[in-house]
Amino acid sequence: MTDVDTASMTAWIAPRYGGGEVLRSEVVPRPTPGGRDVVVRVRAASLCSGDLHLLTGTPYLLRLGFGLRRPKHRAIGQNLAGEVVAVGEQVTEFRSGDRVFGEVPSGAFAEFVRAGVGSFALVPAALSMEDAAAIPDSGMTALQGLRDIGKVGPGQRVLINGASGGVGSFAVQIAKVLGAHVTAVCSSRHVEMVRSIGADVVIDYTVDDFTRTQVPYDVIFDLAGNRTLREIRRVLAANGVFVSSAAAPGDNWFGPIRWLAQVALADLFSRQTLKALLMRPAAADLEHLAGLAVDGKLRPVIERRFPLSDAALAVAAFERGHASGKTVLIA
Known part of the structure; x- marks a missing residue:
């Protein structure tokens, strides 16, 4: 020693x-x-x-x-x-x-x-x-949500709700690395920053409601937890994937448990894939993210x-x- x-x-x-x-x-x-x-x-x-x-x-x-x-x-x-x-x-x-x-x-x-x-x-x-x-925490959450659960691939349409935060800013860039067309949802103050890290479309939620758009998304990665499951599914493709982070709505006693149960139950009866994300730390993911940063693909x-x-x-x-x-x- x-x-x-x-x-x-x-x-x-x-x-x-x-x-x-x-x-x-x-x-x-x-x-x-x-x-x-x-x-x-x-x-x-x-x-x-x-x-x-x-x-x-x-x-x-x-x-x-x-x-x-x-x-x-x-x-x-x-x-x-x-x-x-x-x-x-x-x-x-x-x-x-x-x-x-x-x-x-x-x-x-x-x-x-x-x-x-x-x-x-x-x-x-x-x-x-x-x-x-x-x-570490934010990068691995974004990577596992998009790569492992969302199975994001080239040409897919991905929407990230809460794109300006710690996880969201990584998610925008990782979705682009995976070849997706990325729509990012954030507030007015963060529009330019989110655009600067690669988002193809930026929706200012103070002006527009992304759940009322006509574009079906292949993957929706929700980091804000401010929309109902019904609203989310309205703009999710018929065979699309919804990934919810642990930041989903809850209360001071049970946190997101009720929300996670609702997502799990809905997934049983839907063609759409509806999953909650619980990030698991992994050294291999840290190494991958560091490599992307060194290559200039992740900032x-x-x-x-x-x-x-x-x-x-x-x-x-x-x-x-x-x-x-x-x-x-x-x-």
Whole structure:
């Protein structure tokens, strides 16, 4: 095992459930690796919707696994890029000094983080730490939704509802890589950005209703959760595929469970394919996305950058929503 100094480090901690206002910067012990773990010095991290769910403890059903009264895992943050500083004695995939990126269960908003080797992939030399940190959760969600569930191929008509956010900005570009004709739905403020990353048609939802268009779409990737299933199916081709992310409508108690059940039930009785997406982290997908970025086919859209020391401010800004692409913390 590679040695690592067991001194303390600074980490952002959530002592109770809440928003950005509950976060505290604390001095905690620096992690050491287990047999199949690596310890990474964090150079950049990005925010995702999962961070807010774990921070706020909503939907409340989530607390059964993550702590009823307060978070079981107080350290927050899931997406990061950095350098390996220590490896467990059973690790052969990485060594000290390797640049890596990935998604971890918690603790990415800190100077160092420990996680299993399966959480990470190498960062290519041509990719910056900021861009790499922006990719994991959002990039893999977009890739798995379009490639694996949507089965998007050349010439298909794909609509992405919620195209300006973290997942949406990746989805527009990945759909183009897969050869699709892409219609992107966003607000007025984001029209030019979405067009700049390759959307063939951009619909401003404050002006036009995409569920009233006459064009049947082969694949609809819904990241906004602001339309009913009936409205969506109205513009979905007879044999089309609807992919719903976990951002679908829900309530503070059960979250999207009712919506997911509705989608699953409708799928049983329809020629159309109606599926919910639950992203599964995979190192192979991280490597694929990094390759697309290096080849110039994928550009992480980063609207807001904060120093890691301002993580609480970054989370508060993220809570307000309506950003273009990702929010990144820089160590």
